[in-house]
Amino acid sequence: xxxxxxxxxxxxxxxxxxxxxxxxxxxxxxxxxxxxxxxxxxxxxxxxxxxxxxxxxxxxxxxxxxxxxxxxxxxxxxxxxxxxxxxxxxxxxxxxxxxxxxxxxxxxxxxxxxxxxxxxxxxxxxxxxxxxxxxxxxxxxxxxxxxxxxxxxxxxxxxxxxxxxxxxxxxxxxxxxxxxxxxxxxxxxxxxxxxxxxxxxxxxxxxxxxxxxxxxxxxxxxxxxxxxxxxxxxxxxxxxxxxxxxxxxxxxxxxxxxxxxxxxxxxxxxxxxxxxxxxxxxxxxxxxxxxxxxxxxxxxxxxxxxxxxxxxxxxxxxxxxxxxxxxxxxxxxxxxxxxxxxxxxxxxxxxxxxxxxxxxxxxxxxxxxxxxxxxxxxxxxxxxxxxxxxxxxxxxxxxxxxxxxxxxxxxxxxxxxxxxxxxxxxxxxxxxxxxxxxxxxxxxxxxxxxxxxxxxxxxxxxxxxxxxxxxxxxxxxxxxxxxxxxxxxxxxxxxxxxxxxxxxxxxxxxxxxxxxxxxxxxxxxxxxxxxxxxxxxxxxxxxxxxxxxxxxxxxxxxxxxxxxxxxxxxxxxxxxxxxxxxxxxxxxxxxxxxxxxxxxxxxxxxxxxxxxxxxxxxxxxxxxxxxxxxxxxxxxxxxxxxxxxxxxxxxxxxxxxxxx
Numbered sequence: 001x002x003x004x005x006x007x008x009x010x011x012x013x014x015x016x017x018x019x020x021x022x023x024x025x026x027x028x029x030x031x032x033x034x035x036x037x038x039x040x041x042x043x044x045x046x047x048x049x050x051x052x053x054x055x056x057x058x059x060x061x062x063x064x065x066x067x068x069x070x071x072x073x074x075x076x077x078x079x080x081x082x083x084x085x086x087x088x089x090x091x092x093x094x095x096x097x098x099x100x101x102x103x104x105x106x107x108x109x110x111x112x113x114x115x116x117x118x119x120x121x122x123x124x125x126x127x128x129x130x131x132x133x134x135x136x137x138x139x140x141x142x143x144x145x146x147x148x149x150x151x152x153x154x155x156x157x158x159x160x161x162x163x164x165x166x167x168x169x170x171x172x173x174x175x176x177x178x179x180x181x182x183x184x185x186x187x188x189x190x191x192x193x194x195x196x197x198x199x200x201x202x203x204x205x206x207x208x209x210x211x212x213x214x215x216x217x218x219x220x221x222x223x224x225x226x227x228x229x230x231x232x233x234x235x236x237x238x239x240x241x242x243x244x245x246x247x248x249x250x251x252x253x254x255x256x257x258x259x260x261x262x263x264x265x266x267x268x269x270x271x272x273x274x275x276x277x278x279x280x281x282x283x284x285x286x287x288x289x290x291x292x293x294x295x296x297x298x299x300x301x302x303x304x305x306x307x308x309x310x311x312x313x314x315x316x317x318x319x320x321x322x323x324x325x326x327x328x329x330x331x332x333x334x335x336x337x338x339x340x341x342x343x344x345x346x347x348x349x350x351x352x353x354x355x356x357x358x359x360x361x362x363x364x365x366x367x368x369x370x371x372x373x374x375x376x377x378x379x380x381x382x383x384x385x386x387x388x389x390x391x392x393x394x395x396x397x398x399x400x401x402x403x404x405x406x407x408x409x410x411x412x413x414x415x416x417x418x419x420x421x422x423x424x425x426x427x428x429x430x431x432x433x434x435x436x437x438x439x440x441x442x443x444x445x446x447x448x449x450x451x452x453x454x455x456x457x458x459x460x461x462x463x464x465x466x467x468x469x470x471x472x473x474x475x476x477x478x479x480x481x482x483x484x485x486x487x488x489x490x491x492x493x494x495x496x497x498x499x500x501x502x503x504x505x506x507x508x509x510x511x512x513x514x515x516x517x518x519x520x521x522x523x524x525x526x527x528x529x530x531x532x533x534x535x536x537x538x539x540x541x542x543x544x545x546x547x548x549x550x551x552x553x554x555x556x557x558x559x560x561x562x563x564x565x566x567x568x569x570x571x572x573x574x575x576x577x578x579x580x581x582x583x584x585x586x587x588x589x590x591x592x593x594x595x596x597x598x599x600x601x602x603x604x605x606x607x608x609x610x611x612x613x614x615x616x617x618x619x620x621x622x623x624x625x626x627x628x629x630x631x632x633x634x635x636x637x638x639x640x641x642x643x644x645x646x647x648x649x650x651x652x653x654x655x656x657x658x659x660x
Contacts, residue, residue, distance in 0.1 A: 004016055004017045004018065006034065006051055006058065007051065008048045008049065008050065008051050008060050009048060010040070010046070010047070010048055011036055011038075011040055011048070012033055012034075012035070012036040012048075013033070013034040013035040013036070013048075013051070013058065013060065013093060013097075014031055014032065014033060014034065015031070015032040015033075015034050015097070016029060016030075016031055016032075017029055017030040017031075017032060032097075033097075034058075034093060034096075034097035034098070035093040035097055035098060035100050037100065038062060038086050038089075038091060038100060038102075039083045039084060039085055039086025039087065040062065040083055040086065040087070041065050041072075041082045041083040041087075043065030043066065043072055043082065044066075045063055045064065045065055045066040045072075045109075046062065046063060046064070046065050046083075046087065047062065047063045047109070047111070048060060048061070048062055049061045049062070049063070049110055049111050049112070049113070050110075050111075050112070050113040050182075052113050052114060052115065052121065053095070054092075054115065054121055055141070056094075056095060057092040057093060057094060057095060057101075058092060058093050058094075058095055059090060059091070059092045059103065059113060059121065060090070060091055060092075060093075060113075061089065061090045061091070061107060061110040061111075061113055061123065062086065062087060062088065062089050062091065062107075062110075063087065063088060063107070063108065063109045063110065063111070064081070064087040064088040064107075064108055064109075064129075064154060065081065065082050065083065065087060066128075066129075069128065069129075069334050070128075070129050070332065070333070070334060071108075071128075071129040071130070071154070071332065073157070073158050075158075079156040079157070080156055080157035080158065080160075081156065085102075086102070088105060088106060088107040088108055088110070088154050088156075089102050089103075089104065089105045089107065090102075090103045090104040090105075090107065090110065090113070090123060090139060091103060101145075102149060103139070103141075103142070103149070104123075104139055104140070104149055104150045104151075104152065105149050105150075105151055105152070105156075106150075106151040106152035106153050106154045106155075106156075106162075106164060107123070107125050107137075107152055107153075107154055108125055108126060108128050108129065108130065108131050108153075108154045109125060109126035109128065109179075110123050110124065110125050111124065111126065111179070111181050111200070111238070112124035112180060112181035112182040112183060112197070112198070112238075113139075113182070113183075114182050114183045114184050114185070114195075115185060116138075116183050116184075116185045116195045116210075117185065117193065117194075117195065117210055117222070117514070117540075118513075118514050118540050119484075119540070119541075120138060120139070121138075121139040121141070122136060122137065122138055122139065122168065122183045122195065123136075123137045123139055123152075124136050124137070124180040124181060124182070124183060124197060125137060125152065125153070125154075125180075126178075126179045126180065127173050127178065127179075127334070127335045128334050128335065129154065129331075129332050129333065129334060130153055130154045130155050130160075130330045130331070130332065131153060131154065131330065131335070131336075132173075132328035132329065132330050132331070132335055132336025132337070133170045133171055133172055133173045133177070133328060133335070133336070134170070134171040134173065134177045134178065134179065134180045135153070135167035135168075135169065135170050135171065135180075136167055136168045136169050136171070136180065136183060136195075136197060136208060136226075137152050137165065137167050137168060138165075138168050138210075138221065138222045140165060150165055151163075151164055151165065152164055152165055152167075153165075153330060155330075155332075158332055164330075165221075166221060166223070166368075166394070166396040167394060168208065168210050168221075168222040168223060168224060168394065169208055169210070169223070169224055169225065169226045169392070169393075169394045170328065170370050170392070170394050171199075171202075171206070171226060171392075172338075172370065172372070172392055173335060174202075175372075175390075175392070176202075176206060176226055176228065176390070176392055177197075177199055177202050177206060177226070178199060178200075178201035178202035179199055179200040179201040179202065179236070179260060180197050180198070180199050180200075180202075180206070181197070181198040181199060181200055181236075181237060181238050181239065181240075182197070182198050182237075182238070182239050182240050183195045183196070183197045183208070184196050184197075184240045184241070184242065184249070187242070187542070187543055187544065188247065188274070188543075188544050189274055189288075190288040190293060190307055191207060191293075192539060192543060192544065193514075193539045193540075193543065194207055194208060194209045194210075195207070195208045195210070196208075196229060196240065196249065197226075198236075198237030198238060198239070198240050198251065199236065199237055199262075200236035200237065200238055200254060200255070200260055200261070200262065201236055201259070201260060201261065201262060202236075202262070203231065203233055203235075203236055203237070203262035203263065204228075204229070204230050204231040204232070204233050204237065204262075205229045205230040205233070205237060205240070205249075205251070205272075206226050206227065206228060206229050207226070207227045207228070207229040208224060208225070208226050208227075209224045209225050209227070209293075209294045209295065209296075210222045210223065210224035211223065211224055211296055211297065211399075211516070212516045213297055213396065213397045213398075213399050214397065214400070215367070215396060215397035216367075216397065220516070221396060221397070223297070223393075223394050223395065223396040223397065224295070224393065224394065225292075225294070225295040225373075225391045225392060225393040225394075226391070226392050226394075227291070227292060227388060227390070227391050228388045228390065230272060233251060233253065233262070233268070233270055234253055234265060234268035234270055235253025235254065235255055235261070235262055235263075235265035235266065235267055235268030236253055236254060236255050236260070236261050236262035236265070237251045237252070237253060237262075238252055238253060238254035239251075239252040239254075240252070243271075245447070246273070247273075247274060247448070248271050248272060248273045248274065249271070249272040249274075250269070250270070250271055250272075251268075251269070251270045251271070251272065252268075252269055253265065253266075253267055253268030253269065253270070254266070254267065255267065288307040288308070289307065289387040290306070290307055290308045290380045290384045290385070290386050290387060291306070291307055291386050291387045291388050292304055292305070292306060292307075292373075292375070292386070292388070292391050293305045293306060293307045295373060295391050295393050296399070296403055297393070297395060297397075297398060297399040298359060298399055298402055298403055299398065299399060299400060299401070299402055300361040300362065300365065301346075301359070301360040301361045301362035301365060302359075302360050302362065302371070302373065302393065303357060303358070303359050303360075303403045304357065304358045304360065304373070304391075305356060305357050306356050306357070306358075306380075307356075308356070308380045308381070308382075308384070309354060309355040309356050309380060309381040310351075310355050310356070310358070310378065310379070310380055310381060311355075311378075311379050311380065311381055311383075312351060312355050312381070314377070314378050314379060315349065315351040315355055315358050316349045316350065316351050316358070317349065318345075318346035318347065318348065318349050318360075319376065320349075320375060320376050320377060320378050321346045321349065321360060321373065321374070321375065321376065322343075322373070322374040322375075322376050323343070323344040323345075323346060323360075323362055323371060323372070323373050323374075324341060324342065324343045324344060324371075324372050325341070325342060325344060325366075325369040325370060325371045325372070325395075326338035326339060326340060326341040326342070326369060326370055327339050327340055327368055327369045327370070328370070342364070344362050344363055344364055344365070344371070345362075345363040345364075346360050346361070346362060346363075347361045347362070347363050348360070348361045349361075352405035353405065355381060357405050359403070359405075365395075365398060366395075367395055367396060367397050367398050368395070368396065369395055370392055370393070370394050370395070371392070371393045371395055372390070372391075372392050373390070373391045373392075373393065374389055374390055375389040375390075376389075414477070414638050414640075415640050417640050417641070418638045418639065418640045419431070419467075419469060419638060419639050419640070420637070420638045421467050421619065421637040421638060421639060422451050422634055422635065422636070422637040423636065423637075423638070424445070424449045430468070431467060431468060431469075432465045432466065432467060432468070432621075433465065433466060433468055434463070434464070434465055434466075435461070435464035435465060435466045435503075435618075435620060436462075436464070441465050442454055442463070443463070443465060444631075446633060449635065450481070450633040450634060450635040451633060451634045451635065452630075452631040452632075452633050453497055453621070453622075453623050453624075453631045453632045453633070453634070454623055454631075455623060455624070455625065455626050455631045455632075456623055456624075456625055457625060458625055459625070460608055460622075460623075460624050460625065461608060461622060461623060461624075462623055463623035464620055464621065464622055464623050465620070465621050465623075466503065466618040466619065466620045466621075467618045467619040467620075467639070468618070469618070469639075470615075470616035470617050470618050471501075471502070471553075471616055471617070471618070471619065471639060471641055472502070472553035472615075472616050472617075472641075473551065473552055473553050473641065474501070474551050474619075474639050474640065474641050475548070475549065475550050475551070475639065475640050476499065476501070476547070476548075476549045476551065476619060476637070476638070476639045477546065477547070477548050477549075477636065477637070477638050477639075478499060478546065478547050478549075478634060478636065478637040478638075479544055479545065479546045479547075479634065479635045479636045479637070480497070480509050480544070480545055480546075480547070480632060480633065480634050480635075481542065481543065481544050481545070481632065481633045482494075482495030482496075482497070482509060482510055482511035482524070482541060482542075482545075482628065482632050483495050483511065483541060483542055483628045483629045483630040483631070483632070484511055484541035484542055484628060484629050485511075485541075485626075485627055485628035485629040485630075486511070486626055486627035486628045487627070488510070488520075488523065490627075491625065492510065492522070492624070493624075493625055493626050493627040493628070494510050494511050494626070494627070494628055495509075495510050495511035495541065495626055495628035495632055496508075496509065496510045496622075496624040496625075496626055496632070497509040497510070497621065497622050497623070497624055497632040498528060498621075498622040498624070499547065499549070499619065499620070499621055499622070500606070500609060500619070500620040500621075500622065501549065501551045501585070501587065501619060502551075502553060502585075502616075502617035502618070502619075503609065503610055503617045503618055503619075503620045504605040504606065504609040504610055504611075504612060504617065505527070505551070505585050505587065505602050505605065505606055505609070506527070506528040506606040506607055506609065506622070507525070507526070507527060507528070507547060507549060507587070507589055507597075508522060508523060508524055508525065508526040508527075508528045509524055509622075509632060510523055510524050511524075511540070511541035511542075511628060512524035512525070512536070512538045512540075513536075513538065513540065514536075514538045514539050514540035514543075515535075515536045515537065515538060516536075517536055517538075518536060519532050519533045519534065519535055519536040519596070520532060520536075524538055524545075524591075525537065525538070525589065525591045525596045525597070527587065527589075527597060527600055527602055527606065528606040528607050529606050529607055530600075530602060530603065530604075530606060531597065531600055533589070533591065533596035533597060534595070534596050534597065534598065535594060535596055537591040537592045537593070537594035537596055538591075538592075539592060541628075544635075545591070545592050546591070546592055546593075547589060547590070547591055548589070548590040549587055549588070549589050549590075550587065550588040551585070551586075551587045552585060552586040552587070553585055554581050554582075554583060554584055554585045554612060554614075555581070555582045555583035556579045556580065556581055556582060556614035557579065557580040557581075557582050558579045558614055579613070579614050581612065584601050584602055584603050584604075585601075585602040586599055586600060586601055586602065587599075587600055587602060588600070619639060621634060621637075
């Protein structure tokens with residue numbers, strides 16, 4: 001914060017100012033109190049956790065006092081705590097200090113808050129009194145200070161019965177969690193758009209896939225599945241951060257001499273480097289370990305998406321899935337047993353055409369339960385056994401919308417005849433040039449190797465770049481990131497760019513809101529000014545996303561010949577005539593692995609583009625004025641003139657009709 005560090009301690013938020021400018025914050029520097037005064041007692045368990053910037057404020061949390069592991073209640077106090085109106089809360093202060101606000105209540109040990117899906121705040125809580133298992137919570141933000149504080153389960157009196165907001169996921173105790181800590185959003189690789197969650201006592205890192213489902217009360221809330229991710233960590237994982245230079249995940253270990261540690265270890269710092277191939281794309285799962293990538297709610301059960309194709313016979317055999325469920329009943333006692341445990345029959349299993357997804361129908365499906373899904377003797381198409389066979393899905397509400405099978409899970413790999421338009425600093429100068437004058441490309445190469453759009457202050461297209469090679473029918477793969485900021489209403493200045501096939505037919509790029517927001521005309525995934533995407537496959541601002549585009553050029557009649565090499569009937573044309581278009585251009589667009597434009601007819605040039613004409617033309621990446629927090633960036637852009645080869649031997653598979 002303006003060259004200072006901000007830290008939480010038991011009763012104060014403190015800013016450390018490096019007055020000596022030596023990079024060392026010691027006793028000679030200045031300590032400033034940004035905030036203090038929230039209610040607390042001298043109990044050993046009253047911690048102050050976290051420090052997360054969000055919505056122009058700093059957010060932190062406090063825990064409840066304990067007596068021998070149970071909540072320390074003193075009858076007669078306001079709220080029945082030793083300290084009233086404060087323990088087990090989330091708070092916020094102004095960035096420059098002061099203006100202390102209580103934002104949420106009902107937490108026990110909220111050791112771990114972070115920005116997750118869609119940039120929202122997520123908070124972990126630990127098993128104990130009123131917490132039958134540990135849980136990950138989505139923090140519901142009030143739109144008005146007059147609204148009641150959201151409540152997350154830890155009762156404020158011994159006889160409390162207040163209804164809590166449901167968790168995003170439960171972590172069944174001892175099976176997949178014990179003391180979860182900080183959640184972090186995964187920005188890249190096969191798990192992009194999901195969250196990793198550390199654990200102090202269970203150890204290692206778990207993975208959470210979450211989706212928004214509307215319940216019977218009309219409220220859309222997060223729910224989802226938790227999976228094993230990584231074990232063998234030196235100490236219990238308390239805090240995590242992505243390295244800005246290397247993209248690795250850094251794990252800060254912590255522990256105590258009591259029961260809050262992993263395998264007796266009390267400290268550690270480790271680095272997990274991503275193993276996925278950067279060229280495979282942010283949505284590619286080809287090189288990933290064989291496992292369940294997602295579990296999603298459907299009206300009759302669950303959709304499981306795997307990282308790799310599964311043996312087709314196994315995928316559709318219900319005997320290869322074991323499902324059981326239970327619910328939790330919070331009590332004042334530490335933790336709580338599973339209640340009403342029941343097995344469920346898998347009545348049917350339908351497979352996607354590419355054998356990467358299975359739609360399970362489950363008998364006696366009911367909301368308000370945790371469903372444990374176990375794979376039984378399952379193998380991938382190449383005979384590989386799954387890295388993990390377990391997923392735990394917290395079903396707060398059953399989805400009313402079915403899910404279409406995906407077109408293709410993972411982007412195609414480059415073929416032998418692929419031409420790289422951008423693959424880092426070494427290649428972009430030779431493959432791309434400025435559109436207006438043919439000069440070398442002047443777009444900046446970022447430290448991570450991505451190519452940043454030269455964004456004009458005004459004037460759409462002023463710094464467009466084009467491929468030196470020209471194409472007609474082709475397949476293009478590209479990856480792009482659009483930063484947050486700006487808005488679509490004032491000239492679409494929200495991280496706007498685009499790719500134009502033949503310099504005329506644009507697929508829009510911008511920082512469109514992530515699903516479950518509906519698809520929007522002229523926003524990301526659109527054929528500009530002609531057709532919105534069938535579904536919104538956005539993962540939101542500041543995330544790497546991908547387009548895979550199969551493009552068919554228009555067909556023209558020229559001097560008695562058709563532009564595709566065939567001839568017109570004899571005498572059909574006069575000796576001199578202008579080229580006549582016989583067929584419009586067409587394109588299929590797969591966005592982050594989801595089919596969003598299915599062999600769509602492009603009736604004319606899009607937006608501010610050159611007029612249609614026969615013959616090959618170049619691929620254009622657009623510069624557009626923007627008020628976003630930085631430029632749009634590109635990476636891994638390649639093209640092949642033989643689109644049928646781009647599927648690497650797999651047929652182009654189209655989904656059933658997708659809802660608009």
